[in-house]
Amino acid sequence: MSRQPQDELELWRSYIRGSLDSITEARLDALLQRDEGAIATYTAALSSLESELPSPEDEAAYLTAIIEKLPQTIRSKERSGSRNSWTRHPLLHYVIAATLTALLLGSGLFDRFATETNQLMNQADASSLSERMMEATTGWLDGWKR
Incomplete structure (x- = not known):
């Protein structure tokens, strides 16, 4: 050694x-x-x-004192981050997504898109399906911009 x-x-x-x-x-x-x-x-x-x-004279009191300090630390972190914590909650994201979906369904946007898509798929033109889908989408977007 x-x-x-x-x-x-x-x-x-x-x-x-x-x-x-x-x-x-x-x-x-x-x-x-x-x-x-x-x-x-x-x-x-x-x-x-x-x-x-040295070891703590009263180990139980020592552990209790440490545990009592933990919630104070956690509470102080919650106060500082409470403003952003609700914006990151998954339930809020779900509610926003569900609301947007309901608005789009209620406006008939999905029905209009589905109708145009079905018409494209049932056409017997010589053009490919992807070309017809692209034309319908651009026409739909142009109509939506107006």
Whole structure:
């Protein structure tokens, strides 16, 4: 076993204990954010110090305090995003789509399009079906623009 990993482990133990200067702590903080190897060494140092580290005196009260803080955080996020949350709801999109469909059905737009399409399909011209569909669609669009 080499000496360097042991020195590194001891450095992380000092970091956990809080006995390093602020510059070294800042360097190790930055290292934890970008290096997976540093995280592994930190975890090993943390588990080796498990018996030394204090545990919460009243673990249930500690957990309750954490849980009580969670809804406050969630509520503050809801307040900031409440304006956009209803616009992204799927039910609103369904209602808009259903309303537009009902308006188009009520105006007879689909019936008119279906009639022209049926006429095109039943013609015995020499032109292809796609050409006839294109002509009917452009005629329908031109009539709609007026």
